[in-house]
Amino acid sequence: MEKRTDSYAGLGRQILPYVSHQNPLLSFASRLMNKLLGERDFSGQEICHILLNCELQEGTRVIRAVDCRPYEQQGRSLRLQGDHDDGxxxxxxxxxxxxxxxxxxxxxxxxLANWNTSKRDGRKWTRWSRQAKPRVLYYFPRYKSNPRHHQYDDFCRVKLMLAHSHRDPSELRKIDGIEYDSYASAAEVCYAKHQHPDDYYGTPDAEERRPDPDEFEEEFHEPELLEEDWLELARQLPDCAPSQEAIDLLGRRDIDIQYDWTPHVGRYADPGIVQGDYWRHFIEQHRLYMDVEDLPLDVRDTLNPEQRVVYDTFIGHFQSGSEEQILLHV
Incomplete structure (x- = not known):
C-alpha cells in the first residue's frame, strides 16, 4: 500500500517556525524546496499529473510557463488521441x-501576458479584458545576468526575444537594421536606444539574491552530482519581490470577468436587499400563526431534569423579552 504523502500545507506548517524574519519569502521558499527534495515522497497521482502535463495547482491568477531555451532545443508535445490519430x-x-x-x-x-490565443485561427485572437490582470509568466531556465558569466549571451537573447517583435529567432541580433555578432552586443545597443516594459526576467548585472547562510542545516551534506534540469528547477529561488495585490479578489477573478452576468441583472431589485432590512419586512408581512395547546403548569413537574433545563431556558428567554436569537444545542 502506498504511504500517505504529506500535503504542501502540512510541510509549510512544519517549516514556519524556522523562517527568517529578515527575508521571509526567500527563506520560506528555500526551506520548502529543500523539504520537498529531502523528506517528501511524491505520490503516484502527482507523478501521473506531471507525466500527463496536468495542473498541480489552481489559483486566481493564470500562470503561463515560458520556455527560454533556444528555439531548436525547445521540446515538442504530442496529443495522444488513438492508434493513428496522434498529432x-x-x-x-x-x-x-x-x-x-x-x-x-x-x-x-x-x-504571452495579455492575449487569448487559444483559437487556432489567428484572426480570432483577442486581447484579455482591461479588468483582467496580465498572466503571470514563469520563465525557465533563468540565465545569469552577470556579463562575465558564460550564460549572459543567452540572458540577452531572452530579453530581446521578449521585447522585440520578430518572426525568426535569427532576427534578434538585428537592431535598427544593423546585425550584431552576438546577442549581448545587440542587447547593449537596445538598452541604450530603446525603452521596453518590464518583463520580470531580470536586470543586467544585477546582484543575485542568496538565502541566508543558516537557511540550510550544516549536518546534511549532499554529494556533488551532475546538475539535471529538474534539479535546477527544484532549487530555483524567487529573485524578485512579490507584487502587492488586494486580498479581496471576489468579483475580479478571471472566472468572474469572463462570465455573462446579463441574465442576473434585475433579478434582486428589491430596495430592502440594498438597505439590509429585506428579511425583517418579509417576516413581518408573512407571520406564522401556529395552533398551540394550552397545558396546566402542573405538567412541567412531570419533566425529567434534562427536559426541565431546556424548558426553563426557553421560558426565561421568553420572559426576558430579549430579541436576540437563542442558541441551544440539545
Missing amino acids: EVVGIYEKYLSRLPLHEELTYLDF
Missing part, C-alpha cells in the same frame, strides 16, 4: 512566430 501540438513560441500579418508588431511579452 503534434503547436508550441506557444512557434504559434507566435507563425502569427498572421494582422499581429505583425505584437511582441512576445505582450503575446
Whole structure:
C-alpha cells in the first residue's frame, strides 16, 4: 500500500517556525524546496499529473510557463488521441512566430501576458479584458545576468526575444537594421536606444539574491552530482519581490470577468436587499400563526431534569423579552 504523502500545507506548517524574519519569502521558499527534495515522497497521482502535463495547482491568477531555451532545443508535445490519430501540438513560441500579418508588431511579452490565443485561427485572437490582470509568466531556465558569466549571451537573447517583435529567432541580433555578432552586443545597443516594459526576467548585472547562510542545516551534506534540469528547477529561488495585490479578489477573478452576468441583472431589485432590512419586512408581512395547546403548569413537574433545563431556558428567554436569537444545542 502506498504511504500517505504529506500535503504542501502540512510541510509549510512544519517549516514556519524556522523562517527568517529578515527575508521571509526567500527563506520560506528555500526551506520548502529543500523539504520537498529531502523528506517528501511524491505520490503516484502527482507523478501521473506531471507525466500527463496536468495542473498541480489552481489559483486566481493564470500562470503561463515560458520556455527560454533556444528555439531548436525547445521540446515538442504530442496529443495522444488513438492508434493513428496522434498529432503534434503547436508550441506557444512557434504559434507566435507563425502569427498572421494582422499581429505583425505584437511582441512576445505582450503575446504571452495579455492575449487569448487559444483559437487556432489567428484572426480570432483577442486581447484579455482591461479588468483582467496580465498572466503571470514563469520563465525557465533563468540565465545569469552577470556579463562575465558564460550564460549572459543567452540572458540577452531572452530579453530581446521578449521585447522585440520578430518572426525568426535569427532576427534578434538585428537592431535598427544593423546585425550584431552576438546577442549581448545587440542587447547593449537596445538598452541604450530603446525603452521596453518590464518583463520580470531580470536586470543586467544585477546582484543575485542568496538565502541566508543558516537557511540550510550544516549536518546534511549532499554529494556533488551532475546538475539535471529538474534539479535546477527544484532549487530555483524567487529573485524578485512579490507584487502587492488586494486580498479581496471576489468579483475580479478571471472566472468572474469572463462570465455573462446579463441574465442576473434585475433579478434582486428589491430596495430592502440594498438597505439590509429585506428579511425583517418579509417576516413581518408573512407571520406564522401556529395552533398551540394550552397545558396546566402542573405538567412541567412531570419533566425529567434534562427536559426541565431546556424548558426553563426557553421560558426565561421568553420572559426576558430579549430579541436576540437563542442558541441551544440539545
